[in-house]
Amino acid sequence: MPPATAPHSQALVDWLFLDLNSYFASVEQQMHPELRGKPIAVVPVDTDATSAIAASQEAKKFGIKTGTNIGEARRRCPDLITVMANHDFYVEFHHKIIEEVERHFPVHIICSIDEMACKLDAPRRRLDVALDLARRIKQGLRERVGECVTCSIGLAPNRFLAKVASDMQKPDGLVVLLPEELPGRLLELELSDLCGIGRRMEPRLHACGIRTVADLWEASSETLHRAWGGVCGDRFWHGLHGGATEDDVPAAHRTLGHSHVLAPEFRTPPAAGIVARRLLLKAASRLRRMKYRARQLHLSVRTEDGPRCEAQAKFEEGADSIVLARVLAELWERVMKQARWQRVKKVSVTLFGLVAEALPQQLELFHSPDASASKEQRENLSHVLDQINQKYGRDSVVIGFTPDTVRTFSGTKIAFTRIPDREEFKE
Ligand SMILES: [Mg+2]
Missing domain, CATH: 3.30.70.270 (Reverse transcriptase/Diguanylate cyclase domain)
Incomplete structure (x- = not known):
């Protein structure tokens, strides 16, 4: 034995x-x-x-x-x-x-x-x-x-x-x-020591009769499914018990976005719109550097005293700033209508449905050869803009109008969940 x-x-x-x-x-x-x-x-x-x-x-x-x-x-x-x-x-x-x-x-x-x-x-x-x-x-x-x-x-x-x-x-x-050896030393821990059990999760576990890591270990995956309210609970159970987790695709690459809480003087809809576009261009530049294309864009706006308003759009995969800015402009109209053009406190822009650039692009059935050529030209233009901005500093060339006061908005900040690349300081 x-x-x-x-x-x-x-x-x-x-x-x-x-x-x-x-x-x-x-x-x-x-x-x-x-x-x-x-x-x-x-x-x-x-x-x-x-x-x-x-x-x-x-x-x-x-x-x-x-x-x-x-x-x-x-x-x-x-x-x-x-x-x-x-x-x-x-x-x-x-x-x-x-x-x-x-x-x-x-x-x-x-x-x-x-x-x-x-x-x-x-x-x-x-x-x-x-x-x-x-x-x-x-x-x-x-x-x-x-x-x-x-x-x-x-x-x-x-x-x-x-x-x-x-x-x-x-x-x-x-x-x-x-x-x-599991659960072994896990039993020394408190529930809140485990990543994924935050202040909101703990009471939900208590409600399922789970108060210690020993209880958590004994709980079935169905119980954790219930506690988490979905497959996250099953995944947590699996991870806790030492199963392989879905780690082969870096999660950080699946969505790409930026958000910003606006200073009071930039909360008018026109100023906020410029910030939204700035955030998008920055995300698009990162997208190209990572050699990805996006297929969806999500815009979310929180007004000073209203609820969060949001909208998203699907489009043919791309990484072209001009096209993405056009999609954003449409979303901006929709979202601001929902928000009744009130003052904006926070803007978030997220690209998702990401695919690697290396994959062959889908055939554009309904586009004339000229239209696809211009798409290629636009993407090349976006790359050239990136290169100029890399070489001469952020905002040397931008699409549309970026008043000086808005430039600092999308300055690189350290997020604990995401690392700015060195290049990003110049985007
Ligand atoms: Mg540390």
């Missing part, structure tokens, strides 16, 4: 998940040696009314974390140093980190600016080999990216559990969750 727990030399894992520790704060400490060993909080603006967007290990000992109000943080730790965020550095380091990880093994999915996952190949699935890979990555980051750049790595049968494992030991962790 095989032993209940396989000897580690024979154990297998499929995913390596890497999470950088106190990322923004560590980059600051790397760049500024005088900040090392000190409690620091990275802030978006220089006022005590704001909240930390990152805290160093030293600050975390005082209970300061992402989201802690700075006034409160100073009460907890009078020596706290606040540092204004330098997003350029964080992106620069992000690319250096990817480069270093990829010296050891290809990154399969970049999950956010400080998280990435590698799907291990057959030789590296052996636990001893995977552990060695993890240690070499950690050492490489320290030696070639910076001594302050540490990470926690999780090894597990799927990406979900590998992420959970990476969260279990900080800083500089290395945690393994083996399928044959």
